Amino acid sequence: MLNCQRDLFTLTRETAYLDAAYMSPIPIAAIAAGEAGVKVKAEPWKMTIASYYDEVEQARQLAASMVGAHEDDIAIVAATSYGMAVAAANVPVPAGSAIVLMENEHTSHRYVWYDLADRNGAHVDIVPQPADGDWTGAIVSAIRNSARPIAVVAGTLVHWFEGMAIDLEAVAVAARAAGAALVVDGTQWVGAVPFDVTRVRPDFLVFATYKFLLGPYRLAFLYADPRWHGEGRTLEHHSWNRLGGDKSDFYKVPVAKFLPGARRFDMGERSDFAVLPIAIAAMKLIQGWSVERVFERLRYLNDFIWAQATSRGLEVARPRLPTPHISILDIGDRLAPNAAVDLKQANVHVTLRGAKMRVSPHVYNDEEDIDRLFQNLSLR
Template identity: 65%
Template structure:
């Protein structure tokens, strides 16, 4: 099994950071790359046309490798929401059709579909949280049993808030059977869960880098299926995603075509000289370690989370719908007040939402981090 990679990160001694699903740290190599990148703007006279292309293409290739895609399948964008807005501009939604999504879906994967439905005379069909927690069956049943044509399924591998798994293969199959477009938010799992777009075949998959890809904030990538690479409409227009956009006289051409593949969806000013180097170093690390090996280590750490939670009587059982890379523990009233403050004081970082605690380790964590978390909590158990 992959060993702890803590030495590659600037984590202080005694700190247990278990909140990757909120925001990951970046590796030391990425910190150094960011400093070099920021210095580029200090000497713009040294820049060439390659400054606008080389790093964007390297980042595109590295991001593609994390999901089994080819570089040309990937657009460089600013956020998950940008990718969702791009998808919403392209997928066909007829009047009277349905857009299906889970209850309490993430805002970046929610509001755009309400706007699209309102503009096109369609309806957003919310699938309520199932009593047994089986989101897969609930979503598949909603798609198969819909009384109107389903135009879009807003999908993902897990419910971002509940931490419950969704069988993306089953969801993709149901979506295709309905003749609908599958648009996926991968921000909460790309980099931590092995995934192959050639198997699932979504229309679009948008994912940010600042969580399990160990990258910077304000950068994301968008996978677009071959159909949309050929006929898709971008959100914005600029020289960098156009044929001959790198030519000295690019401004002379009035209607140049788009560059090949998903590059037509690249955001303007995609060549962020400070942000892209950070992402490149982070993605290099993810690809060097390998997503399957990362997944195995994170799953092992989360197994210890559930083991300690059950042993400390903070939960009754392991959630049968849980995902391997994030543990969300519903402790109900089993903790006394003050536990969250005590964790912060002890240098243990998780997300607390009422009675629920989300624990999300990564390769920089060790079993000692998990044990430190529950050693603190044990003093507050009822």
């Protein structure tokens, strides 16, 4: 199993940071890469046209490796919401059709579909949280039994708030059988959970870098199935996603053709000299460890979380189908009102929402961090 990688981060022993699902720290190597990137802009006369392309393609290749894709399938975008806007601009949603969403889906994967449904005279059909915890069965049943034609299934591998796993392959099969597009949010698991787009074959998959990819804020990657490469609509028009943008006379071509593959969806100013190097350095580390070994360690740490809860008499039921890399403990009325303040004062960091505590370790965590969490958790 992969060992704790704390030494590769600035985390001190006194800090128990267990909140990667909120925002992960970047590794020391990524800090250095970002500092070097900032300095590029300090001396723009040293830049060449390669400065606008080389790191872009390196980042594209690394992002593709995280999900089993080809580099031509990946676009560089600003955020999950940006990628979802690209998807919404492309998938057909006729009047009277339905867009299927899980209850309490993340806003970046929810608001855009309400907007599209309103504009097209379509409907958003919500799949309520199933009492038995089987989101997969509930979503598949909603697709198969819909009274309306299904246009889009907005899917994911893990419910971001409930910590329950979804069999995305089964959802994909049902979506295809219904003739629906499958659009997936991978922000809460890409980099932490092995995934192969060739098995699921979503139309679009978007994943930001600032969580389990250990990367910067304001950067995401968009996977687009090859069917969208030839005629997909982009949100922005600029020279960097067009052929010949690297030529000195790029402006002489009235409307240049798009670059091949998903590059047509690249955002403007994609060659962010400060942000991209951070993502590249972080993804290089993950690639070196392998997503499989990262997943193995995170599964071990999350099993340890539940074991500690049980051994300390904190009787919380583990979800029937939990996601292996995030633990959400519903503590109920046993959680003291001052619990969040007490944890922060003890330099222990998790997410508390109501009676639910979300614990999301990463490779920089170990058993001592989890011990400190339960030692400082205020209960009634």
